[in-house]
Amino acid sequence: MRLPVKFTDEMDAFFERHKDIPSEGFYESFDLEGQKGIRFSTMKTDEEERSALASSLSGSDEKVPWCSCGFYAPNDISNNNPYYHAGVYYPQEPSAMLPAEVINARPGEIILDLCAAPGGKACRIGEDLKGEGLLVANEINYDRSKALLRNIERTGITGVVILNETPENIAARLPGFFDKILIDAPCSGEGMFRRDPGAIKSYEEYGPAKISPVQQQILDSADICLKEGGEIVYSTCTFCEDENELGIRSFMERHPGYEVISHPEIKGVAHSAPSSALPGSMRIWPHLNPGDGHFCVHLKKKGIRTASSLPSFVSKGLKASERGGIDAARQFLSDCLNSSGLKRFDGKQFALHGQGIFLMDFDEKILKGLKTVKTGLYVGDFRLAGSKTVFTPSNSIALTFNRCDIREDSYLALEPSSDRITRYLKGETITLTDEDNLKDKGYIVIGAGDFPLGLGKVSGRQVKNLYPKAWRLI
8 A cells, every 4th residue: 555655754753753552564464354343232142142143244253352242244234234223233343342341331320422423422322321421412413413423323322322513513512511522533544545435535634633633622622521539531542652642641731630541451452652642542553453544542530529410491381282292102112012011111201393303301401502413313303284193203213122022913023034124124014924923903023033124014914114214225
């Protein structure tokens, strides 16, 4: 690969300054194929299932040592696979799995993913929160925020707000609000050269000198958003010291009181060498470890972190038609879920956005002045047909269900390789058989084995396909 001269000059100088970091094989690594990976949902799978699925999907069950639910994937994994559509796995470059592991999200925390698209790290954080607390996933580019929305919905995580905002505006509206913040910062992308042919062109146009000030602005906004005693995980996919160790040192000099949290040695992760400008930081080198170039550091802000709390949802006065829509939504849940499934919705409040019905855990007023792409769990829409209320559920809500919570007469389990599941994912009508043993009227959940995919509406033996057009196989 022909690398930019400016890049090779800078890396030659880097290795000269840091003789304790082996340089042999570094440039040759750019001619090797990029490492592939697959990360499994911690909500939908257990450890035993993950190994078996990794082996069947990619031909290997070799784990990524720095990610508890990640595996190397020697073979390409199709996004047409039903398990992908069910949110069982997410194709992700192995090095990119490190930051979400480091942030170690815990149920009840309020976490901001400041540069979230396309959503691999946000989905992992949301899974680890287990529906308790709040994840605010932000993407400044509107088109990329739509890809983020799709991945969030496909994964089936709840308790998520998606914003399309600048870091500065979030800081102005939500100062001192977050327990933890992940910054997978925009960078010069040197670690992506071998994977993305466009990365070199982007580097030549937006190199370290242009991108470093942007990174500092993002970090300054994050400091405003973060609680006392809170944590920041900062990562890039570049080798440049100015964007990594020296950039973080500059931030810490402007904001005294931050300290680096050092992590135990992890196989494959190069913990800071003696010559490092930022002890406690971590790197993944493509010529030393099986992954693309990556930098990560974990910071803690001085002070004692207060317990997280969100303002309670305040129900507004509703018209009779609106109450009818909410009643219809509750009826849909009752028709599809068993008693254990319905318990998950006990105490949940419904909010209306026009004709849309959402489940809310907190008062939306905290988001005033912020551009939202997703707020709460979208349940569906309602409309009046004469004196009757007609409710149409959102397909995304089916992806939040667990198989064990769905009524037996409301779940159609299909083999991932079956013709019917392919037809369903293409948006075609499918036909029930006597062996399916389902109700003959109403909404059902269709799944790839034990993993829900989406909804259909039964009438006799025919199932009207409700899989969203934008999600279908072409």
